[in-house]
Amino acid sequence: MPKTVVKASVLEHTLIGPQVRRLTFAAPILAQQALPGQFVHVKVTESIVPLLRRPISIADVNPDNGTLTLIYRIVGQGTSLLAEVKPGGQLDIMGPLGNGFSLETERPLLVGGGIGLAPMVYLAKSLCPRPITIIMGGRNKEEMYWQEIFQSLCRSIHITTDDGSLGRQGFTVDALSDMLSADTFDIVYACGPQPMLEGVARLATAKNIRCQVSLEDHMACGVGACLSCTCAATDGKRRKVCADGPVFWAEEVFS
Amino acid sequence: MLAVTIAGISMKTPVMTASGTFGFGPEYSDFVDLNTIGAIVVKGTTLAPRAGNSGCRIAETPAGMLNSIGLENPGSDEFLKATLPKLKKYDVPIIVNISGNTVEEYGKLAAKLSVNGVAGFELNISCPNVKEGGIAFGTVPQSAAAVVREVKKNTHLPVIAKLSPNVTDIVAMARAVEEAGADAISLINTLLGMAIDTKSWRPVLGNVVGGLSGPAVKPVALRMVWQVANAVNVPVIGMGGIMTALDAVEFLLAGASAVAVGTANFVNPYAAAEVAEGLCEYLKERGLSHVQKLVGQVNHNIG
Numbered sequence A: 001m002p003k004t005v006v007k008a009s010v011l012e013h014t015l016i017g018p019q020v021r022r023l024t025f026a027a028p029i030l031a032q033q034a035l036p037g038q039f040v041h042v043k044v045t046e047s048i049v050p051l052l053r054r055p056i057s058i059a060d061v062n063p064d065n066g067t068l069t070l071i072y073r074i075v076g077q078g079t080s081l082l083a084e085v086k087p088g089g090q091l092d093i094m095g096p097l098g099n100g101f102s103l104e105t106e107r108p109l110l111v112g113g114g115i116g117l118a119p120m121v122y123l124a125k126s127l128c129p130r131p132i133t134i135i136m137g138g139r140n141k142e143e144m145y146w147q148e149i150f151q152s153l154c155r156s157i158h159i160t161t162d163d164g165s166l167g168r169q170g171f172t173v174d175a176l177s178d179m180l181s182a183d184t185f186d187i188v189y190a191c192g193p194q195p196m197l198e199g200v201a202r203l204a205t206a207k208n209i210r211c212q213v214s215l216e217d218h219m220a221c222g223v224g225a226c227l228s229c230t231c232a233a234t235d236g237k238r239r240k241v242c243a244d245g246p247v248f249w250a251e252e253v254f255s
Numbered sequence B: 001m002l003a004v005t006i007a008g009i010s011m012k013t014p015v016m017t018a019s020g021t022f023g024f025g026p027e028y029s030d031f032v033d034l035n036t037i038g039a040i041v042v043k044g045t046t047l048a049p050r051a052g053n054s055g056c057r058i059a060e061t062p063a064g065m066l067n068s069i070g071l072e073n074p075g076s077d078e079f080l081k082a083t084l085p086k087l088k089k090y091d092v093p094i095i096v097n098i099s100g101n102t103v104e105e106y107g108k109l110a111a112k113l114s115v116n117g118v119a120g121f122e123l124n125i126s127c128p129n130v131k132e133g134g135i136a137f138g139t140v141p142q143s144a145a146a147v148v149r150e151v152k153k154n155t156h157l158p159v160i161a162k163l164s165p166n167v168t169d170i171v172a173m174a175r176a177v178e179e180a181g182a183d184a185i186s187l188i189n190t191l192l193g194m195a196i197d198t199k200s201w202r203p204v205l206g207n208v209v210g211g212l213s214g215p216a217v218k219p220v221a222l223r224m225v226w227q228v229a230n231a232v233n234v235p236v237i238g239m240g241g242i243m244t245a246l247d248a249v250e251f252l253l254a255g256a257s258a259v260a261v262g263t264a265n266f267v268n269p270y271a272a273a274e275v276a277e278g279l280c281e282y283l284k285e286r287g288l289s290h291v292q293k294l295v296g297q298v299n300h301n302i303g
């Protein structure tokens, strides 16, 4: 599956939550190839400031229309500039990058924290019509715009918020612990903050359930050349988050 | 029109890829036909494997970036066993960028890696990201010369000395490595820099300091290339912030016989090929028969 750079025209770009935008653009070549869990590397401006591309997960793909969708949070200079791109505008997109999730499952459990829910959308879509259970975590009710997105894709939705304004108060890991005792799953997929991933992996491993985590790190090249994003693996060697991941089997990266 | 021979290494174009910015090459093979590149300078290689620095390793800066990778690499055994065989299928000179903790280690590495498939060595005496060796060899002329002499004793292959810009007198460094037998000189490596997070008050990089590269460093690189090219007789390979063919033209005019594309690869994965193509266009537009016609031709006449 060759990686490439496309000049994509933006079709839709809307605010879907606090500081969170959904961006859909035409990229037929990418739409034919992209797998759930892979990401694209976006040049947010033609200028040399900011210089580097921004890694963003592929949140949805429509192979029929040849479109890709990203869901991203505005956090700094790059994503602020990206937010200004209007429908009809052009973006320079490199991808598809990295390795996706394994789709070998009958009873999947998805766990996503905050913007980590973005890649879970395409994953859930790809797992349909299998019965999907998802645990979604966020700071508060306002951040739970995800509910609407996952409603049609998942059989069972569980929500945790830090402040208890929606669903259960606490973290996704707290909910996961109960769910693993109450039901049977053959895989757990997780994307979110590192402590969440480690917590999820620990619980899944204790129950002997396969677990895949999607890692995040600062990266420059996105293709395994610059070694900015490497992490220690349990075999004593190093892994590149961009090229060997971002999706890893939990036991490969967490001991 | 573009073919050059640098330190006895024949290249199809004067556009090489800079160490640490192009992996071992295959990482970019979806974007660039590796057979068309002047030479691939592979990631800094050490005798034993290195894990590199911990914590955050890159920080973006205006028109540039800081890196503190810390020479993560699989080591010389793995390079010979796994990497080099894969590179042999490409028709492109492979230059190994080597780094040692001691003068002797540079010699050992050169001897060990002087094998079929390796076209030459680039001595990284200028890495700002490792505690021992590295930059120390690159800031004292006598130490730099000692490294070059040791490597020359241990290999028949061409030896390129890569200079650090973090010195007061770049010309003294260049003269020292030339006298010690370097077949070519490449410059610049990254400029030592730093970034601080104003929320946490912590350095952004786990290693606190790191090397600055990208368009931000180009004027400094160009000045140093010009100074060195005017002071030595061996060919100079210029790098530092080259993003386009016109950037490369500047380095050639300043006196570089070849150039290397580094950080630009991260931004535009086609950069190495596009710089060479653009160079060809430029020569045609100017009615020049060969890239050699640009080398050192910066015009100092005013008016």
Ligand SMILES: Cc1cc2nc3c(=O)[nH]c(=O)nc-3n(C[C@H](O)[C@H](O)[C@H](O)COP(=O)(O)OP(=O)(O)OC[C@H]3O[C@@H](n4cnc5c(N)ncnc54)[C@H](O)[C@@H]3O)c2cc1C
Residues within 6 Å of the ligand: A039, A050, A052, A053, A054, A055, A056, A057, A058, A071, A072, A073, A074, A075, A076, A077, A078, A079, A080, A115, A118, A119, A215, A216, A217, A218, A219, A246, B060
């Ligand atoms: C594989 C992968 C997938 C991602 N998917 C998404 C997604 O779907 N939605 C989303 O909102 N965000 C995602 N992120 C995070 C996103 O890349 C950062 O939020 C973004 O780069 C911030 O850029 P900025 O210029 O706005 O922020 P700044 O803080 O100004 O960025 C400065 C530099 O740090 C880097 N950086 C800052 N935060 C991060 C981070 N969390 N991860 C990696 N690099 C960072 C930037 O790329 C840039 O080089 C993903 C990151 C990775 C590695």
Ligand SMILES: Cc1cc2nc3c(=O)[nH]c(=O)nc-3n(C[C@H](O)[C@H](O)[C@H](O)COP(=O)(O)O)c2cc1C
Residues within 6 Å of the ligand: A226, B018, B019, B020, B021, B043, B044, B045, B067, B069, B071, B097, B123, B124, B127, B162, B188, B189, B190, B212, B213, B214, B215, B217, B239, B240, B241, B242, B260, B261, B262, B263, B264
């Ligand atoms: C991420 C990164 C890793 C690098 N690793 C090495 C290395 O291993 N050995 C070396 O001699 N130079 C290394 N360099 C320096 C480059 O080869 C080059 O000299 C420098 O980046 C300036 O060129 P540029 O501005 O075009 O990137 C590295 C640079 C970057 C950005």
